[in-house]
Amino acid sequence: MELLVHYLSLATKAIFIENILLAYFLGMCSFLAISKNVEASQGIGKAVIFVNGITVPLNWIIKTYFLDPGALSWTTFTSLSTINLSFLAPICYIATIAALVQFVEMFIDKFSPRLYNSLGIFLPLITVNCSILGASVFMNERGYTFGESAVFGVSSGVGFYLAIVCMAAIRFKLRYSNIPDGLKGLGITMILTGLLSMAYLSFSGIQL
Amino acid sequence: MKIKKTFIDPLIDNNPITRQVLGICSALAVTVKVEQALVMTLALTFVVTMSNTIISLLRAYIPSSIRIIVQLTVISTLVILIDEILQAYMYEISKTLTVFVTLIITNCIVMGRADGYAMQNNVKDSFLDGLGNGLGYGIILIAVAFFRELFGFGSILNFQVLPEFLKNGLMTMPPGAFIILGLIIWVQRSLTSYVEK
Numbered sequence: 001m002e003l004l005v006h007y008l009s010l011a012t013k014a015i016f017i018e019n020i021l022l023a024y025f026l027g028m029c030s031f032l033a034i035s036k037n038v039e040a041s042q043g044i045g046k047a048v049i050f051v052n053g054i055t056v057p058l059n060w061i062i063k064t065y066f067l068d069p070g071a072l073s074w075t076t077f078t079s080l081s082t083i084n085l086s087f088l089a090p091i092c093y094i095a096t097i098a099a100l101v102q103f104v105e106m107f108i109d110k111f112s113p114r115l116y117n118s119l120g121i122f123l124p125l126i127t128v129n130c131s132i133l134g135a136s137v138f139m140n141e142r143g144y145t146f147g148e149s150a151v152f153g154v155s156s157g158v159g160f161y162l163a164i165v166c167m168a169a170i171r172f173k174l175r176y177s178n179i180p181d182g183l184k185g186l187g188i189t190m191i192l193t194g195l196l197s198m199a200y201l202s203f204s205g206i207q208l
Numbered sequence: 209m210k211i212k213k214t215f216i217d218p219l220i221d222n223n224p225i226t227r228q229v230l231g232i233c234s235a236l237a238v239t240v241k242v243e244q245a246l247v248m249t250l251a252l253t254f255v256v257t258m259s260n261t262i263i264s265l266l267r268a269y270i271p272s273s274i275r276i277i278v279q280l281t282v283i284s285t286l287v288i289l290i291d292e293i294l295q296a297y298m299y300e301i302s303k304t305l306t307v308f309v310t311l312i313i314t315n316c317i318v319m320g321r322a323d324g325y326a327m328q329n330n331v332k333d334s335f336l337d338g339l340g341n342g343l344g345y346g347i348i349l350i351a352v353a354f355f356r357e358l359f360g361f362g363s364i365l366n367f368q369v370l371p372e373f374l375k376n377g378l379m380t381m382p383p384g385a386f387i388i389l390g391l392i393i394w395v396q397r398s399l400t401s402y403v404e405k
Binding site: 022023024025026027028029032033087088090091094095098127128129130132133134137138141180181182183184185186187188189190191193194195197198201 | 230
């Protein structure tokens with residue numbers, strides 16, 4: 001029960017208080033490019049939840065059993081048990097993400113054509129989305145356990161989903177408004193994101 | 209003439225942040241103080257220049273089906289290098305940059321220039337293109353950081369210029385970054401009279 005409460009508060013924190021997009025600015029590029037369209041935004045949002053939910057725990061396993069100082073001691077070779085490979089973390093994480101995304105793409109293409117149609121074109125974009133690598137790096141920095149990293153992965157994806165769909169809805173309305181020439185497109189989107197992030201700041205009063 | 213254009217173009221007219229919409233994440237995240245922005249600019253310029261050069265050297269040997277992985281490997285190696293250097297010689301600042309040095313790996317400027325430019329052009333042009341884009345990124349980053357530090361802390365490069373009561377806490381928080389960058393984009397696009405369709 002206590003564990004459940006702990007996970008719930010971690011999820012609330014990742015979705016609302018420390019939203020990966022509005023508080024840490026991760027995944028801005030795809031956010032700005034795709035939020036023109038509500039359906040595409042939902043697609044990439046789902047893809048981020050899906051990929052984050054798998055890669056963060058997977059990278060946790062790689063970190064704990066291969067990269068941490070002394071992590072290789074399970075191999076029972078004493079010469080390996082003192083090795084510290086943690087400087088390799090970024091390259092291992094990005095390789096895992098790139099390989100996994102490729103694998104997932106092939107897998108769902110074969111077994112679930114419906115899911116492939118809704119996520120398909122977004123999956124290759126995900127590899128270079130900083131919110132994916134960012135979530136894994138945060139997991140590394142904050143020293144989460146396996147369960148925590150799974151919860152954190154999914155809920156940071158949910159945070160991204162909420163923010164991008166929200167923005168897409170606002171930009172849909174924006175089509176009918178009269179904006180100064182230089183501010184059209186990127187400029188006004190940036191200022192709107194600022195206002196959205198200000199709204200999310202109000203969650204920071206929540207004590208967990 | 210062409211050399212000049214490759215280098216000068218990304219600085220103002222074809223700026224990576226305000227025009228190509230690449231690398232926005234770190235432009236927002238590490239601009240609380242000018243000092244951070246300077247170090248980040250150095251790190252990114254190094255990575256994008258080196259990766260452009262290396263990818264351009266290798267471009268004839270990279271099969272196009274696995275090019276993303278090859279590019280990512282080159283870029284992550286350079287990022288690990290610069291991360292270790294920062295931790296060794298500028299420990300205090302590297303603490304404040306937190307995860308954003310590591311995240312240069314997925315910075316769209318580096319990937320975008322490697323895939324979009326260095327794969328098709330010779331080494332010299334790619335080098336200049338990398339340098340130009342790194343510095344173009346730096347100009348915007350320092351402009352954002354200048355206003356955020358001035359209004360948020362009342363200082364420039366940690367040197368107090370505004371009185372205490374003028375400090376605006378919002379500028380040091382995420383919304384300040386978004387709004388300042390939005391306004392800078394407006395200024396840049398008005399000056400170069402560019403209108404997004």
